[in-house]
Amino acid sequence: MLDAAAQKDWDKAVLKANENRRYAIRRAAGHKVAQAGDAAVPAIGRYEKAKGRNNIVLTLIDSISRAKTTGPLTRGLLQEWAGDRNFYWRSQALTGLANRALPELRDLYLASLNDPSHLYRIAAAKGLLLLPTVGEDLEVVLPLLRDTDPRVRLRVGICLLEINNPHGIAPVAESLQSNGRIFLDDPWGQRNATQGIRALEKFADRDFGYRSAEDDKARQTALTKINAYAVTRIPATTPRYTPPELKPNTTTGGFDIRSCRLGDLFVQWTADGLVSFGLEQGEQVQISSERWTALTPGIAKLAGTKIHGRVVCDYIRIRIEKPDVHQKCAPASLPKPITKWLQSLADGIKAAGREDLAKRITQRLTQFVSDDKK
Amino acid sequence: MKLGLLSTLCALLFAAPPAEPTEVDFATISDYDYVEGMELPKEVTKYHEEEISISGFMRREDSGTGPVDFFMLINDACGCEGTPKLNEVIFCAMPSGESTEIKPGSVTVTGTIYVEEVLDDDIVVSIYNLDADTVKK
Numbered sequence: 001m002l003d004a005a006a007q008k009d010w011d012k013a014v015l016k017a018n019e020n021r022r023y024a025i026r027r028a029a030g031h032k033v034a035q036a037g038d039a040a041v042p043a044i045g046r047y048e049k050a051k052g053r054n055n056i057v058l059t060l061i062d063s064i065s066r067a068k069t070t071g072p073l074t075r076g077l078l079q080e081w082a083g084d085r086n087f088y089w090r091s092q093a094l095t096g097l098a099n100r101a102l103p104e105l106r107d108l109y110l111a112s113l114n115d116p117s118h119l120y121r122i123a124a125a126k127g128l129l130l131l132p133t134v135g136e137d138l139e140v141v142l143p144l145l146r147d148t149d150p151r152v153r154l155r156v157g158i159c160l161l162e163i164n165n166p167h168g169i170a171p172v173a174e175s176l177q178s179n180g181r182i183f184l185d186d187p188w189g190q191r192n193a194t195q196g197i198r199a200l201e202k203f204a205d206r207d208f209g210y211r212s213a214e215d216d217k218a219r220q221t222a223l224t225k226i227n228a229y230a231v232t233r234i235p236a237t238t239p240r241y242t243p244p245e246l247k248p249n250t251t252t253g254g255f256d257i258r259s260c261r262l263g264d265l266f267v268q269w270t271a272d273g274l275v276s277f278g279l280e281q282g283e284q285v286q287i288s289s290e291r292w293t294a295l296t297p298g299i300a301k302l303a304g305t306k307i308h309g310r311v312v313c314d315y316i317r318i319r320i321e322k323p324d325v326h327q328k329c330a331p332a333s334l335p336k337p338i339t340k341w342l343q344s345l346a347d348g349i350k351a352a353g354r355e356d357l358a359k360r361i362t363q364r365l366t367q368f369v370s371d372d373k374k
Numbered sequence: 375m376k377l378g379l380l381s382t383l384c385a386l387l388f389a390a391p392p393a394e395p396t397e398v399d400f401a402t403i404s405d406y407d408y409v410e411g412m413e414l415p416k417e418v419t420k421y422h423e424e425e426i427s428i429s430g431f432m433r434r435e436d437s438g439t440g441p442v443d444f445f446m447l448i449n450d451a452c453g454c455e456g457t458p459k460l461n462e463v464i465f466c467a468m469p470s471g472e473s474t475e476i477k478p479g480s481v482t483v484t485g486t487i488y489v490e491e492v493l494d495d496d497i498v499v500s501i502y503n504l505d506a507d508t509v510k511k
Contacts, residue, residue: 021436023446024465024499027457031497057437062457092456185480186431191449194401211405305511307478310439317478326511328478 010036010043017060018047030060037069041077053081054088054312061089065096075102082108085261088313091119098127106131113140116263121147122155129159138167145171146241149264150178150279153241154192161203167238168203172196173230174243176210176223181246183266183279184254184319204229244282253299253320255342257364260313265364275349277357285357291348298344301337302327309333316368318342334368395427395484400449400462403428403502408461410498414489418461422489426504428464429482435465441473447483447504464502466509474509484508 010033017029033040048056061081064074078100081093094112097105105127112124125144128137144156145167153171160168175196181189197210208229210222254268269275273292277283287295303323309330317328318338327338342365350358403418430447447464466483468474485506492500 019437022444022499023435023463024460025494028494028497028499055437059457187449190401194405198405198407305477307476310437312437319479326478 006039007043010040011046014040014043014047014060017063018051018055018057023059026057027059027063030057030063033060034063034067035069037067038071038073041071041073044077053084054086056089058089058092058313061092061096065092065099067096068100070100070102075100079105079108088260091117091123091260094120094123095126098123098130101130103131103133106133106137110137110140113144117260118147118149118152118264119260121152122159125156126159129163129165134163138165142167142239145239148278148280148282150175150181150192150243151188154196158195158199161199164203166233166235169200169230170234170238170240172200173226173234174241176200176226178243178246178280179219181280182249183256184251184268184317186256188279200226243280247281252322253318253325255316255318257316257368258314259364259367262364262367265360267361273348275345275357277360283354283357285349285352285354287345287348287352291351295341295344295348298337298341299323299325302341308335314367316364329368331367332370334365334370336370339365339369393425395425396421398426398428398487400428400430403464404449404459404462406461408459408501410491414491414501419489421487424487425485425507426487427482427484428487428504429480430464431479432476432481432509434476441475443468443473445474445476447481460498460501463500464504465500466504466506468506468509477509477511479511482510484510 013029013033017026017033020026020029033044044056064078075097078093078096081087082090082097084090087093098109109124109127112120115121115124121144125141128134128141131137141156145153147153147156154175157168157171157175160166161172173196175192178189179193197208201207208222208225210219210226213219213222250270251268252271254266256267257265259265265277266279267275267277268281273287273289273295275285275287299320300323302318302320302325305324305326307328309332311328311330314331315328316334317326319326327335329335329338342361346358346361349361398421403421406415406418428447430449433446433448434442435444435446436442444465444467447466448458448462450458464483464487466485483504483506485504485508488503489501491498492503
């Protein structure tokens with residue numbers, strides 16, 4: 001049991017880790033708190049009680065997640081966080097448990113493989129892959145290599161390569177083909193490809209020349225080498241996924257919802273009302289020209305560039321080219337005109353016969369709708 | 375003396391226009407496994423004290439609202455996939471006396487970048503620091 005002076009020191013360290021104005025100082029302080037293990041947990045608990053769980057910063061939780069400490073207080077804290085659906089960083093907490101390879105949590109991981117949050121699914125897969133029971137559990141993890149979210153396919157693939165399992169080669173090689181994919185202005189495909197090639201080169205212990213490629217031709221040469229390597233190493237039983245063909249970028253607008261509780265949603269549309277869902281635009285629905293024309297005037301009311309509320313983790317962001325709309329909103333902060341417009345969009349999608357896709361929008365909107373009566 | 379004055383005048387009249395900032399991206403500056411104390415790769419140190427332009431997503435350093443003097447630039451719209459590693463963040467400072475709103479979406483920042491480990495109490499707190507001249511959508 002720490003004495004009062006030591007407890008006070010940890011209170012200061014936790015405060016610094018959460019509230020210092022500079023990111024780098026918070027990160028360094030978080031690292032120190034994390035390395036202390038159980039000694040610092042009571043101080044974290046006091047901070048949480050005073051400020052609220054969702055005011056604990058990601059840098060601290062990430063540091064604890066990566067630390068090797070396995071004391072009972074640390075494990076208890078991570079389990080509590082991982083089990084709280086309203087906690088922004090529950091996935092990072094589950095990753096922390098996964099990193100500690102605790103066999104007694106196997107059932108938790110098994111139950112989490114279908115979570116709506118992509119990060120939670122990845123953490124659950126990692127948890128199972130790091131346990132001694134990996135041989136038995138591989139058959140329930142491998143289906144994630146056909147997850148419709150490319151981020152899940154890649155990250156689970158990387159986890160497999162990290163335990164020297166060649167089933168990870170296929171999704172990682174696939175990520176390199178998606179290098180040019182973007183969602184609105186977010187180059188997610190390039191990020192995936194960067195992570196993917198580093199994992200593959202580490203696994204294969206060779207440089208394929210992909211990262212140093214200076215033009216598309218050189219990159220294509222590297223991809224040819226990678227594909228030649230992959231074809232000889234991918235097991236015949238690896239679940240394979242063929243992403244939708246990369247479409248020409250005719251997007252004129254879209255929105256994304258990032259929700260650790262309800263799962264992310266990516267929606268974009270063209271000038272004539274063809275609406276696509278998913279990072280890879282895997283599902284599409286054509287809104288009738290009548291409905292789409294009726295939606296157009298409402299866009300003018302959304303014009304402007306603004307962040308509404310305090311965005312910590314979850315947000316909804318809407319981006320339309322003409323007129324210039326770029327609004328980002330924290331939970332319970334979505335202005336009424338945007339809510340109304342998105343609801344009308346969902347109605348149009350439902351009228352086009354895809355009530356399932358419309359529900360994906362309306363269910364997630366509930367987290368962001370403002371209580372403001374204005 | 376007249377020759378010297380003439381030479382100076384010619385140099386001023388025919389001086390090359392300032393060079394365009396070098397376009398850099400996160401794929402280049404983040405593409406290595408950073409370990410504290412390591413010798414940073416030549417591929418990134420070559421930009422030290424260079425005028426560059428880079429696109430990314432703005433993040434507040436603190437938890438408040440309103441305009442900022444400092445901000446972080448990262449390569450992730452969401453920023454919730456995990457804490458960016460130090461070689462995945464550029465710490466940007468606005469010119470003295472100026473501030474900026476945190477803008478949603480991707481921005482292009484132009485300015486002078488400094489590529490070196492910066493320590494605070496023996497801990498590396500940054501690798502990339504940028505004195506921003508402009509922040510544009």
